[in-house]
Amino acid sequence: MMKQIFCTAAVLFLALLAKAQHDNNPGSNHGNKFEQLGTMMHDPNMYRSASGAPGPKYWQQRADYDINVELDDANQKLTGSETVTYYNNSPDPLTYLWLQLDENEHNPKSDNNSFDGSSMSDRMNMRSLSNLLTKHDELGVNIVKVADAGNGKELPYTINQTMMRIDLPKALMPGEKIRFKVDWWYNISDRMTVGGRGGYEYFPEDGNYLYTITQWYPRMAVYSDFQGWQNKQFTGRGEFALTFGNFNVKMTVPADHVVGGTGLCQNYKEVLSPAQYQRWQQAQSAKEPIEVVTLDEAKSAMKGKASAKKTWVYKAENVRDFAWVSSRRLVWDAMATNIEGKKVMAMSYYGQEAYPLYRKYSTKVVAHTLKVYSKHTIAYPYPSAISVEAANGMEYPMICFNYGRAEKDGTYSESTKYGMIGVIIHEVGHNFFPMIVNSDERQWTWMDEGLNTFCQFLAEQEWDNNYPSRRGPADKIVDYMKLPKDQLEPIMTNSENIVNFGPNxxxxxxxALNILRETVMGRELFDFAFKEYARRWAFKHPTPEDLFRTMEDASAVDLDWFWRGWFYGTDPVDISLDDVKWFRVDSKNPEVENKFDKAAAEKDAEHISKTRNRAAGIKFAVEQDTSLLDFYNKWDRYAVSPSDKEAYNKMLSTLTPEERKLYEGKVNFYELSFSNVGGLVMPIIIEWTYADGTKEVERISAYIWRKNEQKVTKVFAKDKEVVAVQLDPYRETADIDEANNAWPRHAEPSRFELFKMNRAARGASTGGNPMQKARASK
Known part of the structure; x- marks a missing residue:
């Protein structure tokens, strides 16, 4: 019993300690939400400064790759050999190295294939059942050999699920480098049934494959100043922390395949036909996309399978990863785009089923994305950017995979169109976050997905003023923030532990960033600070603290309250307008005040019995016997005498113009009472509607809550009479309950459906296909 009491006390103490770390003044109505983050963030040091910039002794590792790989189209197999040159720029001696073997996520022995709960339902799809029935023992990386590249001596290694440790014969000292070679192979997975970011898609109608080769080679894990080795297992959710370096990659594929990849191809003249190479040359200065490989050429290649092979050679400098696409089914178009004085090739690869959409939009969306992101961050530094239609969405340096297929008749729905444009913007945008500003996705998904989704919103809105953005506008997050607390977690939560991954x-x-830009900081301050963050951390490894500190450092806006509420907490925004009181200065004018007093007295004297007696026609005693009436029955106590008027005029003559304006009733005072129902402090935005029909919007800083985080009152002086008050009129704070935002209160009608609609698959047409219907009616 004593042991149980001790354990309970210990748990309670730890819970209170955890709360104390977040609350500076627990139990009080103030002194918590506006306190500095303090111990919730890592201390600045010589590697990372208190300003949010890299410190004077900042360092990061480098890894260069020389890779030869062959694609076996008959057996869907990839065989490779790579030489890695690893530079130890850290101050630490390293006795072992960690590499990522991400394809092992498909191996049934990896934890990610068993650590999620599952259940049966009345309706099960084949993908769910096949994952239960099929163990996929044939999947995963097979390491053939690991050896020193100089002397050929084998190096011992240990594989732990998706991570491989190479033990070094002697410590790799600071400033030294090592070259080692890894030979490997694996069976390419069917990503349409097994899942995953890379793999193949089979097209039974023509018997061909589309290969999206990603996370395909053993890759160096990050070794950093803030966590040492990032060797957290890849479970399929939290993505990748990677080291920058240079790549030289030779890909041997069937001779009729088209290949696109990270970097620039070094031998187009050898792998393209003369006509294709000429079109490639034309694309270098084209203002409209040119088909380097045409639709007719792709259709022709799909009819046969070449037995010969070709090797495509690609090089990429200062990138963190390499991915590629290979298929005989691909149309390839390209055009040049100017990014702040530098030519960048915007390109797209897609099959005939995506042609109606991708030929019209994809490459132009790529170019648009690069321009908008460059404006808000840094100028795009790489020579190319590729969008590949692959019925999914995933990003890598200079190449990404997206969806967007038309119906067989060439039509498409509006939702498919905008879904495709949105995913292309999003995945191309990932070139900036995290391919350039290289945060740790395995630990903090939001640092790349959240920042990128914010920039995606900016690009969508600059594409079309009527673009139906799903993420970014404040009101779109309300339903998520309304959820019970047991379904929520802070944004500052590890990727693997998030329940509602997309919303979080x-x-x-x-x-949050859009609110920060539009409502809290303003565009000028925000844009400067956000651009400074991108500039400081381009080609480096930032942490959340580096972002938080830079945004404050570059703007002179204290944002600790904002990070605390939006990123470290789960409270929603719900500011209630509880009461509005109207005051005017006593005018001292007897003709005005006496009428006011008389009306108030008559109202005060009225009661239900008096009203009903009068309505009943009762003969009152003073009416039946008029002798009962005296002076007071006839006296008008509110009548204005000459002496009253004289005294008032004399008082007016002593007033200043400002005082006279008050006494003449030309200023109205309104006392508004607010309560913070949701708990997340935010600015108060007030829309005043005046008696003459005009409106005014007034903004009050969130700091109004600093002395009482729960309730506050504030008085406003207005020259005109107010008839209505509305909080958050532009729906910019994500307030979850708009019913308590108005004075006087008004009810908003709501609609409801009699059934629940099944959710469509990602990228699928929803809401019908008006284009198809219009074409059929002709």
Whole structure:
């Protein structure tokens, strides 16, 4: 019993300690939400400064890759050999190295294939059942050999699920480098049934494959100043922390395949036909996309399978990863775009089923994305950017995979169109976050997905003023923030532990940043600070603290309250307008005040019995016997005498113009009472509607809550009479209850449906296909 009491006390103490770390003044109505983050963030040091910039001794590792790989189209197999040159720029001696083997996520022995709960339902799809029935023992990386690249001596290694440790014969000292070679192979997975970011898609109608080769080679894990080795297992959710370096990659594929990848191809003249190479040359200065590989050429290649092979050679400098696409089914178009004086090739690869959409939009969306993101962050530094239609969405340096297929008749729905444009913007945008501003996705998904979704929103809105953005506007996050607390977690939560992944890691941080830009900081201050963050941390490894500190450092806006509420908490925004009181200065004018007093007295004297007696026609005693009436029955106590008027005029003559304006009743005072129902402090935005029909919007800083985080009153002086008050008129704070935002209160009608609609698959047409219907009616 004593042991149980001790354990209970210990748990309670730890809970109170955890709360104390977040609350500076627990139990009080103030002194918590506006206190500095303090111990919730890592201390600045010589590697990372208190300003949010890299410190004077900042360092990061480098890894260069020389890779030869062959694609076996008959057996869907990839065989590779790579030489890695690893530079130890850290101050630490390293006795072992960690590499990522991400394809092992498909191996049934990896924890990610068993650590999620599952259940049966009345309706099960084949993908769910096949994952239960099929163990996929044939999947995963097979390491053939690990050896020193200089002397050929084998190096011992240990594989722990998706991570491989190479033990070094002697410590790799600071400033030294090591070259080692890894030979490997694996069976390519069917990503349409097994899942995953890379793999193949089979097209039974023509018997061909589309290969999206990603996370395909053993890759160096990050070794950093703030956590040492990032060797957290890849479970399929939290993405990648990677080291920058240079790549030289040779890909041997069937001779009729088209290949696109990270970097620039070094041998187009050898792998393209003369006509294709000429079109490639034309694309270098084209203002409209040119088909380097045409639709007719792709259709022709799909009819046969070449037995010969070709090797495509690509090089990429200062990138963190390499991915590629290979298929004989691909149309390839390209055009040049100017990014702040530098030519960048915007390109797209897609099959015939995506042609109606991708030929019209994809490459132009790529170019638009690069321009908008460059404006808000840094100028795009790479020579190309590729969008590949692959029925999914995933990003890598200079290449990304998206969806967007038309119906067989060439039509498409509006939702498919905008879904495709949105995913292309999003995945191309990932070139900036995290391919350039290289945050740790495995630990903090929001640092790349949230920041990128915010920039995606900016690009969508600059594409079309009527673009139906799903993430970014404040009101779009309300339903998520209304959820019970047991379904929520802070944005500052590890990727693997998030329940509602999309709203938490994508939508909420994007919304928070948009609110920060539009409502809290203003565009000028925000844009400067956000651009400074991108500039400081381009090609480096930032942490959340580096972002938080830079945004404050570059703007002179104290935002600790904002980070605390939006990123470290789960409270929603719900500011209630509880009461409005109207005051005017006593005018001292007897003709005005006496009428006011008389009306008030008559109202005060009225009661239900008096009203009903009068309505009943009762003959009152003083009416039946008039002798009972005296002076007071006839006296008008509110009549204005000459002496009253004289005294008033004399008082007016002593007033200043400002005082006279008050006494003449030309200033109205309104005392508004607010309560913070939701708990998340935010600015108070007030829309005043005046008696003459005009409106005015007034903004009050969130700091109004600093002395009482729960309730506050504030008085406003207005020259005109107010008839209505509305909080958050533009729906910019994500207030979850708009019913308590208005004075006088008014009810808003709501609609409801009699059934629940099944959710469509990602990228699928929803809401019908008006284009198809219009075409059929002709």
């Amino acid at each position: 890691a994508y939508a909420k941080p994007a919304t």
